[in-house]
Amino acid sequence: MRIIEINGNKFSNMKGFYREIESKMTFGLNWKIGRNLNAFNDVLYGGFGVHDVDEKYILK
Template identity: 50%
Template structure:
């Protein structure tokens, strides 16, 4: 059983630090992007191997849902748009517009979706 503790972070960088500490124990590998987070969930980077059955408990998930919610997500997209290349600014603008219209995903929603795409991982929101 693996525990991500929402009380240990309040932004995306903090989330990356938490999952790096929890999922890549004793390796030099650090998560720094959404893609990187997805990659470690395939296994082989620390505490579990590819296709091992894994249970992740996300403690204080309601705090994380709030912390990684609308405001932080809006800022995340706006920063990518400002940076421009290598980001697909049009796509990111569309995602920002959806978010503002109340139809888009927050960072919390995106992280949950990434975890749930891995069928060998069971996520429990606590």
């Protein structure tokens, strides 16, 4: 099972949070995700980078 680790030491605000999410979960895309919880939910669902839709993974 894939493990995706978000480093909380790399951000202190929402802008930094989304930057970290993009670097760990959506790298390689030629566009940025939206800066809102709906967009984050879409990333968690999959299909936008490092994991496919319905692929099981652990987010740490």
